[in-house]
Amino acid sequence: GQQVMQIPQYQHVQEGEDFTTYCNSSTTLSNIQWYKQRPGGHPVFLIQLVKSGEVKKQKRLTFQFGEAKKNSSLHITATQTTDVGTYFCAAVNQAGTALIFGKGTTLSVSS
Amino acid sequence: SAVISQKPSRDICQRGTSLTIQCQVDSQVTMMFWYRQQPGQSLTLIATANQGSEATYESGFVIDKFPISRPNLTFSTLTVSNMSPEDSSIYLCSVELGRGDTQYFGPGTRLTVL
Numbered sequence: 196g197q198q199v200m201q202i203p204q205y206q207h208v209q210e211g212e213d214f215t216t217y218c219n220s221s222t223t224l225s226n227i228q229w230y231k232q233r234p235g236g237h238p239v240f241l242i243q244l245v246k247s248g249e250v251k252k253q254k255r256l257t258f259q260f261g262e263a264k265k266n267s268s269l270h271i272t273a274t275q276t277t278d279v280g281t282y283f284c285a286a287v288n289q290a291g292t293a294l295i296f297g298k299g300t301t302l303s304v305s306s
Numbered sequence: 307s308a309v310i311s312q313k314p315s316r317d318i319c320q321r322g323t324s325l326t327i328q329c330q331v332d333s334q335v336t337m338m339f340w341y342r343q344q345p346g347q348s349l350t351l352i353a354t355a356n357q358g359s360e361a362t363y364e365s366g367f368v369i370d371k372f373p374i375s376r377p378n379l380t381f382s383t384l385t386v387s388n389m390s391p392e393d394s395s396i397y398l399c400s401v402e403l404g405r406g407d408t409q410y411f412g413p414g415t416r417l418t419v420l
Contacts, residue, residue, distance in 0.1 A: 228408060237398060237411040238349065283348065285409075292362070293339065294409060298348045 197222060199286050201297030208304055214271040216300035218284035225287050227260055227267040228294065233280040241269075241282075274304050308333055308401050310412035318418045319389055326385045327415045329399035334379035337402035339409070340372070344395045352397075355382040389419045 200219045208214050218227065226245045230238040242251055244260035244267060251258045255278075257270045271278055281299040288295050309332040319325050329338065338355040352372055353361040361374035376382045386393050396416050400409040 237414050238409075240408040240410065243408055293351050293354060293364075295351075296349045 197286075197288055197295055199284060199295050199297040201284055201300055203300055204298060205301050206303070208274050208302070210276060210304050210306045211273050214274050214278070214302055216269050216282050216284075216302075218267045218269075218297050220265050220286060222289065223264050225264075225291070227264075228285045229258060229267075229269055230283045230285060230296075231280050232283065232299070236280075238283060271302075274302070276304050276306055278302060279304050308335060308403060308410040310399060310401060310410060312399060312412040312415050314415060315413065316416040316418075318420060320420055321390055323389055324385055324387045325389065325417060326383050327397055327399075327417075329382045329384070329412055331380045331401050335401040335403060336379070338376060338382045339400045339402070340374060340382070340384045341398045341400065341411075342395045343398060343414070349398065352384070355384075355399075386417065389417075391419045393417065394419045 202217050226243055228243045229241040231241055232238045242258050247264050248262045249260040255272045259268045267284055269282055281301045283299045284297045285294040311330045313328045317325055340352040341349040342352055343349050351364045352367045353363040353374055355361050355374050355376040357376045357379055371387055373385045396414045398411050398414045400411045402409050
């Protein structure tokens with residue numbers, strides 16, 4: 196079935212370092228969404244990308260959607276301890292009826 | 307946005323019993339979903355709860371094991387039937403305000419089966 200691959204699975208950084216997680220699909224995506232789940236919490240929507248090559252920024256977070264709409268990335272500049280959590284990408288399935296989530300990248304930050 | 311509540315927030319159950327999880331939204335929504343998230347894992351869609359008709363189940367999930375009700379546009383229940391320890395997981399409901407739109411998640415129900 197349709198899959199969304201996400202790497203890396205885990206990433207540990209020192210506070211102040213940058214962090215990037217990547218999301219890839221074998222099929223063209225209509226859009227891609229990013230969610231953050233804090234430890235013990237539930238997923239919270241961050242952003243949706245729709246256009247080919249789209250780049251959106253939220254403070255220290257930069258989201259990109261590939262030109263072929265098959266991949267996406269989330270980059271965090273100068274990580275802080277508040278960035279700790281698991282970041283999921285998600286894409287609408289081919290039937291357009293539900294979201295398929297990547298396996299997530301769990302970020303830990305040491306100060 | 308939407309505010310979603312779930313009950314119970316957590317439970318510990320005995321093998322062979324059933325648990326019904328409730329999901330309440332503060333506004334009428336067309337699309338409601340139930341997910342399972344096993345410890346340290348991603349979210350797996352169980353089913354889409356359709357108002358006025360049977361739920362649509364994903365591969366690997368069946369109605370006998372996970373019956374779902376959707377009596378109106380603000381409420382849904384998921385029952386985990388004849389539980390085994392393998393059912394220990396977090397169960398999350400979510401809503402979508404528009405087709406293919408962002409999803410808003412409830413706080414989840416943490417289920418432990420002994």
